[in-house]
Amino acid sequence: MPLRVRLTCAYAAAVIAVLILSGLFVYVRLHDDLDDAIDAELRARATAAADLVRNNGPAAVVSTPLEDAEESFVQVLDGDGVLLAGAGTASVQAVSLGQLDTRVGALVEAAVADVDGSARMLVREVATTDGAVFIVVGQSLVDREDALRDVRNSFAVGGPVAVLVASALGYWLAGLGLRPVEEMRRTAGDISARRTGQRLPLPPARDxxxxxxxxxxxxxxxxxxxxxxxxxxxxxxxxxxxxxxxxxxxxxxxxxxxxxxxxxxxxxxxxxxxxxxxxxxxxxxxxxxxxxxxGGLDLLLEPLAVRAVLDGVRNRFVDRAAAHGRSIVIDVDGDPAVLGDRSRLRQALGNVVDNALRHGAGTITLQGAELDGAVRIDVSDSGTGFTEEMASHAFERFARGDHGRRTAGAGLGLAIVAALVAAHGGRATIVDRRFVRITLPVAGT
The missing domain is CATH 1.10.287.130 (Signal transduction histidine kinase, dimerisation/phosphotransfer (DHp) domain)
Structure with missing residues (x-):
């Protein structure tokens, strides 16, 4: 995976982690703040109801101010848990007799009839002239749940969008930061044994x-x-x-x-x-x-018919091939021509044919064809071809395969082929580990 992509993924993972942590913090903090606001309102409402009941009796609780009568309620229960009076949305007692003693002074959440969702309640005991009564004030949590749901939806929609935007920004920033490295990489790829004087570009920043x-x-x-x-x-x-x-x-x-x-x-x-x-x-x-x-090879460049060059190479090696019971055939498609030095091209092709005679088997075929603005010359035989190890460095100097170490030769033949072809603006390659291909520019291009 490219470094730029890895950096972007790491940046995206960091953004996701920050969004999750910040989202949890905001969600929990909002939840607590809403509960604190509800609790403060319930305490104030319980205090006001207690004052009314203490001064005017249980029936006075109906005049307790409620900001939203459809979402909140106030009830007065006697010592037996019987509903004496109430105001707001709850029409039946919100707390049973068995729960009164355990819930006095406590803020609890529970389901209440006639109240949407659950409700948060506060129970307070008030002493009156007729005996102790219990005041129950409650608030529906629908508004709180709606607010928390909106926050969750916002994070569910905005989070992925934020991650995508941050990832795109991170990808762009990573590319910007790695641009000097990419420029150095491209320049390093262009440096060769013939261009050792070239140097890598340096970014202006001292980093x-x-x-x-x-x-x-x-x-x-x-x-x-x-x-x-x-x-x-x-x-x-x-x-x-x-x-x-x-x-x-x-x-x-x-x-x-x-x-x-x-x-x-x-x-x-x-x-x-x-x-x-x-x-x-x-x-x-x-x-x-x-x-x-x-870069000091003197080349006498002239338009050369590929067939004529191959004929010259074949004539040079035909007797040697016949002495080993082998033959050399030429197969040229059309009449392609290249701009080259006749003796140097024959030397390069001769080295390839010599290599085939030393290490190959069967008929040696010299094929020539023009394709996509270039001339391809393939030299193949019926042998086993190049080993995987040899194919990777066959054109290096002194490269010799295992069988090459048992025969004559210094391992410079194919290296010279590559050098001579490169001097003509072409390229020598090994195709499928089976044969050598020489690619040269078409004459006139």
């Missing part, structure tokens, strides 16, 4: 992102110097090796022509000449790689 970019740029600087030393060494070594290899080969060929030795010595000299050829090829390959890294 952690900038310090990370500065640290990575310092690392890129060290890598650039290391690559430069490596390229210089490879280039110098390949140049310096050519002369002694040429001298050694010349001396060996002269000795071979003299014929003044036994057959065993002749075979040894022939093998040494072949090794000199291999060393020469290795030095030349190293020089190609070094020049490609430096």
């Amino acid at each position: 952690e992102m900038r310090r990370l970019g500065e640290t990575l740029n310092d690392m890129l600087g060290r890598l650039e110097r290391s690559f430069e030393r490596e390229r210089r060494f490879v280039s110098d070594a390949s140049h310096e090796l050519r002369t002694p290899i040429t001298v050694a080969k010349t001396e060996l060929e002269g000795a071979l022509r003299s014929g003044d030795f036994g057959p065993d010595v002749g075979e040894a000299i022939t093998a040494a000449i072949e090794e000199c050829d291999s060393l020469w090829q290795l030095a030349d390959d190293l020089l190609v790689v070094a020049r490609a890294d430096e």
Whole structure:
């Protein structure tokens, strides 16, 4: 999951937690405040009713002021729990005889006939000239429940909306905060062995992102110097090796022509000449790689018919393939053309065919076709293809599979293919671990 999404989810979870906690706090606080307001009203009403009963008798309770007679009531009960007088919505006694003693002075909630929902009640004992009576004042809780229900509905509707808005805002803020990282990532993806001088963009703010970019740029600087030393060494070594290899080969060929030795010595000299050829090829390959890294490959670009290039490659390897009982066939769709260097393209394709002859099996097929503004050249055979491990780094330098370690070759063939194709503005890939595909721009594009 992308970091931006994870940050947004974390932000949304925090918002949800805050909304739940704040909602609970508001709900409980409102519930308590409403109960306190009702309790204060009941106490005031009980005091007023008690004064009326004490001064004027139980019948005077009907004149007790009620703000909402449909939602509240006042009752006077004698010592036996019999309803003497009342006012408001309750027409039957709200408290039974058995409950009087336990509820005196207490604020309780209970269902009362003729009252919507439950009611909150207060019972108070008053002494009169005729004996003790009980005053019961009550208030319907419908208004309280309506208010609490409105709060719950508001949170149920507004909460998800708030979370969505907060999540969108968090997603935008996360993108804004991670933009420098994304810019550095894109730039880092463009840096290659040929563009080691490029550096990551630094955000203007002196924060952690900038310090990370500065640290990575310092690392890129060290890598650039290391690559430069490596390229210089490879280039110098390949140049310096050519002369002694040429001298050694010349001396060996002269000795071979003299014929003044036994057959065993002749075979040894022939093998040494072949090794000199291999060393020469290795030095030349190293020089190609070094020049490609430096962007110094000299290409003689011209429009080339793909069929003609493939014919040249086939003619070069057809005898070698026949010696191993194999064949090379060409299959070109139409007449596609590319803008390239004939010798370098033949070298790249030759390396692929050479790899197929070394490690593949069966007929080698060279296919060419133009598709979506590019020319695709596929080199395939009937072998087992590339292993998963080898396919992931086949175009790296000195990459060799298990079977490649038992055969000749330094592991530079496909690396040179990638370098030469890239110099032409194309790309070399392995498709489905079965064959090599070279993609080149169409001539004239």
